[in-house]
Amino acid sequence: MNDCKTRSGRAFDRQAWTYDTARFGSHARGLYPVxxxxxxxxxxxxxxxVGCGTGELLREVGLRFPETARTGLDLSANMLAVAREKLGGAVELVQGDAERLPFADGRFEVLLCNDSFHHYPNPGAAAAEFARVLQPGGVLLLGDCTAPAGLRGVANLFLPLSGEGDVRLYSGAELAALLEPHFHGVEFRRVGRSSLLVWGVR
Known part of the structure; x- marks a missing residue:
């Protein structure tokens, strides 16, 4: 496994049992309403x-849209263990890699990816996989962290050295450029000071 992925998996395995209440998960939780x-x-x-973590966003989806069939994928076994405790058998939960999704072509109507994309060492491969598993006309909703250009540039020098498996922070335009080969109607908007929402149609 890629070193970044190994570090990411280990970091989230350590954080899993406190993620829902600790500061680690606060940024991800902030994007749920959007x-x-x-x-x-x-x-x-x-x-x-994709990158479902402890399953909290999937739980919220189920509460608001109870008829929706929900599937979650994460690299971290411990995160998925927490998700299984929380969600029981109501959600299909799979351990796997965002860059090699273990699902059939065109299986899903919507793909959510929240606060996870900045961990992917091969973002183009992930974008292609996102498109592959979506139905024609299916929608990608991607939320992630960002920073102003100067700070983002400095952060990107050091993120690959972190023990958390972080790879890169993106601007909205950079994320859109990664997605546009695989999606149409790609748009993005800033959410607060440190988040982005990007969406596109398969």
Whole structure:
């Protein structure tokens, strides 16, 4: 496994049992209302959450949209263990790699990816996989952290050296450029001071 992925898996294994209440997960939680608002505006019969962590976003999806078929994928075994305790058998949970999704072509109507994309060493491969598993007309909703250009540049010098498996922070335009070979109608907007929401149609 790629060293970044190994570090990421280990870091989230360590954080899993406290992630829902500790500061580690606060940024991800801050994007839930925005993602759920967007999800309410599109068909969402089947949803895949890539980098689902402890399953908290999938739990929120189930509370708001109980008829939605939910699937979650994460690299961390411990994160998935917490998710299974929380969600029981209501959600399909799979350990796997965002750059090699273990799902059939065109399986999902919506793909959520929240606060995870900056961990991927091969983002183009992940974007291609996201498109592959979405139905034609399916929608990607991607939330992630960002920073102003100067700070982002400095952070990107040091992120690969972190023990957390972080790879790179992106601007909205950079994320859009990564997605546009695989999606149409790609748009993005800033959410608060340190987050982005990006969306596109398969």
């Amino acid at each position: 993602l759920l608002e967007q999800l309410a505006q599109i068909p969402h019969g089947s949803v895949l959450d």
